[in-house]
Amino acid sequence: MRSASEAQKLLNRLGAPFWKVTRILKPGGQGFTFEVINTHDDQKGVFKLLKADNDLSRQRFMREIGFLSDSKYHHQNIVKILAHSDDPNNLWYISELGIPLDKYWVDFKQKHNDQPGELVNRAVFIVKEILNGLTNLHSKTSPIVHRDIKPGNIVVIGKQPVLIDFGTVFLPDDTRLTHTDDAIGNRRFSHDSMMYRLDEVSPWLDIFQLSQVLIWMLSQDPVKNWQRPLDYRYVRYLPNIETQYINSLYAFTGSCADESIAPKAAGNAIELLDSLFYFPKHNLSTENLDTIKVAVENVKLNHTIKTANDTTERLEKLQLIDGYSTLYIKFHDELLTVIQSLLNELKKVNLSSFVVQSDGLTPGPFVTKCKNGQKGHNQLQTTRIYRIVAEENVYFTLNFYSSFMYDWFAAGENPFFFQFQAHFGGKSNSLIIAIDKNGSPFNRDLGKLSFERIIEILNSWIADPALWNI
Known part of the structure; x- marks a missing residue:
């Protein structure tokens, strides 16, 4: 479409005669777009016409019209649709006109370059307003997820941030349009998990994308602009932003980076922002601290600073724990293989065994809350080894624990450990196996332990008559 007159003829032909084309915009991914104005009430809008000629594009476009x-x-905070077609062969709609966030933010940042507090304030405001728009969608029993949040899909109307482009919205009660070998999202702001079609579409995907938009608004321009989401730990924020806000930014974006600890939905993300950011309305200089209002604001500001520092410290701990857990899982799997080999060998000498449920815990790794809210792995597996003595079944009980020791972590050591325990009556044996930072097993008394040495210790327990229920 080369001229406004051509576009106007198209509008008239499609049944939108009361709208006048004022400017041809850059085509979107699916259609032609024009800036238009209603000749009756001067309402400005954006006309969007589907140009892609395939069933999937038509289905997505019709779904977007139906949703809006x-x-x-x-x-x-969700764009309003002002007019639309009902003809599936000529799909178009007109929505509110706004300033794209990528353009709006460049102008705003230039205007307030010497006011870093105002930049942070407005950036947080924009994210919160979009979260407000998503709250109703995320709070459904089956959440509705936008899936493609980026600066190009946010506009500012007046001073109000508004989310647009719901062409790839996930509506759980409708038939899924995404093919199993397809993916939804965008390269710069979407989490890596969105590179593949997801069986479960979580509201966290929207929250992650919005946290990346926040990073985009307040970070320095990188030397190389890779089109991928940024790791919050390595972001360089604008140099004149105060430390208290930098800490809050790290705390929020870090919390949103991992689904296991992130806010579950938009409403939770708003609560997190409110706990991390406070923008005083009064000058908090020492000359003004005698006023009640300023004193109250100081209390609120100090509380958010403390919350941000505590959250950042927790995130740093979780990063270390995640690193340690990789060694844990690897060694855990290897150790289970060794135990199974031992049980297979026992069968050769007429000792049978099976894993039993113990203390209400089903064998197998599971996630648990540890001290100070840290996450860890915990397992209890009980194996009973049987033999026949005087025509009676007697058994030997071997407990295998794997767990998390917060005190070890606080001391800078790998917090995951394993323990074998055998006991009967007043007699018991125990072997605690820790893992060093290289992933090698050791015991604090016996030193380094090979798998062969572990098997040797367990065999000596099995050979001890005092540990059998004879």
């Missing part, structure tokens, strides 16, 4: 037309999804 449904009053139960209307919200001040």
